[in-house]
Amino acid sequence: MKELKGKTAFVTGGGSGIGLATARALGARGARLILADIDKARIEAAAADLRAAGVDALGLQLNVAEEADWARAGEAAAGFGEVRILFSNAGVGGGSGKFETYDPEVWRWAYAVNAHAHLYACRTFLGAMKAMGGPCHLALTSSMVAIVPPPISVAYISSKFATLGIATALRNELADTEVGISVLCPGMSATRIVETTQRLRPGASEQGAAAQTAQNMTSVLAGGMSPDKIGQRVVRAIERDEFFIFTHPEWKAMAEAQVAEMLAAFGESADPDYPGDDIESLVAANGAKRMNVAVAR
Numbered sequence: 024m025k026e027l028k029g030k031t032a033f034v035t036g037g038g039s040g041i042g043l044a045t046a047r048a049l050g051a052r053g054a055r056l057i058l059a060d061i062d063k064a065r066i067e068a069a070a071a072d073l074r075a076a077g078v079d080a081l082g083l084q085l086n087v088a089e090e091a092d093w094a095r096a097g098e099a100a101a102g103f104g105e106v107r108i109l110f111s112n113a114g115v116g117g118g119s120g121k122f123e124t125y126d127p128e129v130w131r132w133a134y135a136v137n138a139h140a141h142l143y144a145c146r147t148f149l150g151a152m153k154a155m156g157g158p159c160h161l162a163l164t165s166s167m168v169a170i171v172p173p174p175i176s177v178a179y180i181s182s183k184f185a186t187l188g189i190a191t192a193l194r195n196e197l198a199d200t201e202v203g204i205s206v207l208c209p210g211m212s213a214t215r216i217v218e219t220t221q222r223l224r225p226g227a228s229e230q231g232a233a234a235q236t237a238q239n240m241t242s243v244l245a246g247g248m249s250p251d252k253i254g255q256r257v258v259r260a261i262e263r264d265e266f267f268i269f270t271h272p273e274w275k276a277m278a279e280a281q282v283a284e285m286l287a288a289f290g291e292s293a294d295p296d297y298p299g300d301d302i303e304s305l306v307a308a309n310g311a312k313r314m315n316v317a318v319a320r
C-alpha cells in the first residue's frame with residue numbers, strides 16, 4: 024500500500040504503546056485515524072493529541088474481546104471514513120505462575136484479547152476492505168515470543184502463536200485480493216503492558232512469586248525498544264507490503280537454531296510405502312489456487 028495519505032486506519036490498543044506509536048507514524052504519513060481502546064480516558068487523550076498535531080483522528084472506546092462492542096465500533100467508523108488499514112494490535116500479558124495452577128478465567132481472557140479479537144476485527148472490516156477495490160492492509164500484532172519462546176507465561180506465548188497462525192493462514196486467503204497482510208513480531212518494548220495487564224486482568228491480583236515476576240518484567244521492559252521506532256517500522260511494512268515485521272534482529276540466531284532443530288527432526292516417512300501427501304489436491308479441495316510457500320518438488 025504505497026500511498027497512505029488520506030487513507031483511514033483503525034488501530035486497536037491505540038491508547039498506548041505500540042498501537043499509539045503506530046497511529047502517530049500513520050498520521051505523520053497523512054493517514055486518518057480511528058483509535059480504539061478499552062481505556063476511555065487514554066483513547067480520548069490520544070485522539071486529542073493527534074488532532075492537536077493536525078491529524079484527523081477519532082477515539083473510540085472498544086473492548087476488543089466483546090463482539091457487541093465491535094458492531095458499535097463498525098458503525099462509528101463508517102461515519103468517519105472507509106477503513107483501508109486495520110491494525111489489530113490490542114493485547115495483554117499472560118501473567119505468571121506454573122501452568123497447572125493457571126486460573127482458567129485469566130486464560131480465557133488472555134485468549135479473548137490476544138487471539139479471538141482478530142476474528143471480530145476481521146468480521147467488522149475485512150469483508151468491506153476486500154470489496155471496496157484498491158489497496159488495503161491488515162496488520163496483526165503477535166510477538167517475537169511466537170518465533171522464539173522464552174521462559175515466560177504459557178498463556179501469553181500460546182495466544183501469540185495463535186495470532187501468528189491466524190496471520191499465516193489468512194495470508195493464503197488474501198493472496199488473490201488487494202488486501203496486504205503483515206504480522207508484527209516485536210521483541211521487548213518500553214510500553215505499559217505489565218501495568219495494563221495487572222489493571223485489566225479478571226479475578227484476584229497476582230500474589231507472591233507471580234507478583235514479583237510482574238515487577239521484574241516492568242523493569243526489564245522499561246529498557247526495551249522505543250514503541251515509536253516499532254510504529255515507524257510497521258508503517259514501512261505496510262507501505263512495502265511485507266508479511267513478517269521483525270524489529271529485533273538479536274533474536275535471529277535463536278530462530279535459526281530453533282528452525283534447524285525442527286528441520287533435523289524430519290526423518291524417514293513413518294510409512295515407507297506411502298507415496299507422500301497430495302498437496303495440490305489439498306489446495307484445490309479448499310478452493311485455493313496455491314500456497315504462499317511454494318517449493319519445487
Ligand SMILES: NC(=O)c1ccc[n+]([C@@H]2O[C@H](COP(=O)([O-])OP(=O)(O)OC[C@H]3O[C@@H](n4cnc5c(N)ncnc54)[C@H](O)[C@@H]3O)[C@@H](O)[C@H]2O)c1
Nearest residue numbers: 036039040041061086087113114166211212214215216219
Ligand atoms: N511491549 C512489549 O514488549 C511487546 C512485545 C511484543 C508484543 N507486544 C504486543 O504489542 C501489543 C501492544 O501492547 P503494548 O506493549 O503497546 O502495551 P500497552 O499496554 O502500552 O498498550 C496496549 C493497549 O491495549 C489496550 N487494551 C488492552 N486490553 C484491551 C481490550 N480488551 N480492548 C481494547 N483495548 C485493550 C490497553 O488499554 C492499552 O492501551 C500487544 O498485543 C502486545 O502483546 C508487546
